[in-house]
Amino acid sequence: VHLSHILFISFIAFIIINYAHRTRKPLSGGGDCVLDLNKKQSTTVYLSSLLLQANFFEAVFSDIGTGKQQFHGQMDYKAAGLYTLDEALETVGFGKFQGFVLGYAGLGWFAEAMEIMILSFIGQAVKSEWQLSSGQESLLSTIVFAGMLLGANTWGLLSDNYGRRKGFLTISMVTFGAGLLSTFSPNYLTLVLLRGLVGFGLGGSSVFLSWFLEFIPASNRGMWMVVFSTFWTFGSIFEATLAWIVMPRLNWRWVLAFSAVPSFALLILYGVAPESPRYLCMKGNTSDALRILEKIASVNQTKLPPGVLVSGRSNDKDEESAPSENTAPLLPSLSKSTTQSKSGFSSFFMLFSSKLIRTTLLLWVLFFGDSFSYYGIILLTSKLSSGQSTCFPSLQSNINPQDDGLYLNAFITSMAGIMSHSHFLLYALPSFS
Structure with a gap:
């Protein structure tokens, strides 16, 4: 037998x-x-x-x-004699190549922070120039976040289907184009529509983060994610400094124009940005993924593991050791054919499966609280600085975009982010080294 x-x-x-x-x-x-x-x-x-x-x-x-x-x-x-993508990334380690990826993706994060921080300054200036009501002023900020809500549910699907590079190329084009055109807005309605389009582009900023993390070894992703988030802090500080210098001397249109420059830089450097090897492996294109890994190893002066690159999920050991770091299918227990059949909005409902519903709800609550607090502080900075409060009705008419106190308060608020990031990095430095 x-x-x-x-x-x-x-x-x-x-x-x-x-x-x-x-x-x-x-x-x-x-x-x-x-x-x-x-x-x-x-x-x-x-x-x-x-x-x-x-x-x-x-x-x-x-x-x-x-x-x-x-x-x-x-x-x-x-x-x-086979090796997975995660094993290849662990072998080549973090080096000069990932440093470039960090800089490019961080520039996208930097650009979004500037476009968000600018909401603290242009609202009052536009209100004063066009004699807008308080509701119309608030709409300039609301429309940006509405665009981000729509963009967040769009760009992820596009980057999963057509590639990370095409995803952040389109994001940069939309953000830069709408941001630059905002400077030439002839009226309030045009400005609202263009800022909403900017928000739609900003909604895809998470593509930069995903693209960056897909080049990082699983053992270091948590730490480098914190390092990556510092670009947001520096973007906020830079925007506050830019507005402090430009607004009193020129006007809000120039601030909008200068704030679009980082997005333009992303377009210039797009040609040298590689595709994500993890995305290529997910699509079964291991030959292109292998060429990128070979380039990473060459730049980092390391070598790939001996054998043949395998496309597919990480092995069970990787999934157990770093489940939160794995960007493979969300449900490891599902077969490959099952996960591949789920695309578009159908994959969204996987977040509410019995295995992920608890994590999904917890993360939603945390992100809601974080966004509500952070953006609330950013937007209220200008209100409190100018005395726009029902507690001070006598100061409502004293809106002066040239007041240094407005920019100083925004600058100090942004600087607080450096302290939090530094504390976390110093706390985790032994494990990081």
Whole structure:
């Protein structure tokens, strides 16, 4: 019986290997593992992968013949000479290449902070110039956040379907274009529409964060996420300083124009920004992912693990050790075919599954409280500085955009972020080093 099993499986393996040799298409391994051996890969890698498959089958057949082990469809990555994306990133480590990725993605975060911080300054200036009501002034801020709400639910889907690079390219184009056109707004309605479009672009800023983290080894993602968030603090400080210098000498239109410059810089540097290797692996394009990993290793002066890159989920050990760091499918227990069939808004409802509903609600409450407090403080800074309060009705007419106190208070409020980030980094410095 054992001999017949061996002969039958050997015959099937022979057919599969010969079929792969003729078609040179992806060859399926065990479980969730898929080898992408398309025409873009070199002949050496292709032949090596066939040998690895043959060795793998040989090991399994010998186990069946002796009755010591059964084949359950799971491949031993290291024994077969394979490595995953997470293993490759851990091997190449954090180096100069990730430093560039951090700078580019951080610039996107920097640009969003400036566009948000500007809401503290242009509202009063526009109200004074066009004689607007308090409700019309508030609408300038409300429309930006409404656009962000719509953009947050749009850009993520686009970047998942068409790539991270195309995602933040479109985001930068929308943000820069609408921000620059805002400076030429002839009336209030045009300004509201354009600022709403800016908010729509700002809603995709999380794409920059996701793109950056997909280049970072899993063991360091938490720390580098904190480092990444400091770009927001510096963007807020820079915007407060910019408004402090420009507003008293020029006007709010110039502040809008200068605030769009970081988004323009993103467009200039777009050509050298690489695609996310994790996105490429999720799409089964391991050949392009391998080229990017080789470039990372070259720039960082390290080497990739020996063997062949595997596209698919991380192994079970990675999922257990760093579940929050994994950007693979949200439900590891689901099969690959099931998760791939879920796209668009259908994947949104996965957040309310029995395994994720608690985490989803907790994160929503935390983000709501954080956003409500932070943006509330930012927007109220200008109100309190100018004395616009029902407690001080006599000061309501004293709105002066040239008052240094307005910019000083915004500057001090933004500087508080440096202290919080520094405290966290110093606290976690031993583990980080």
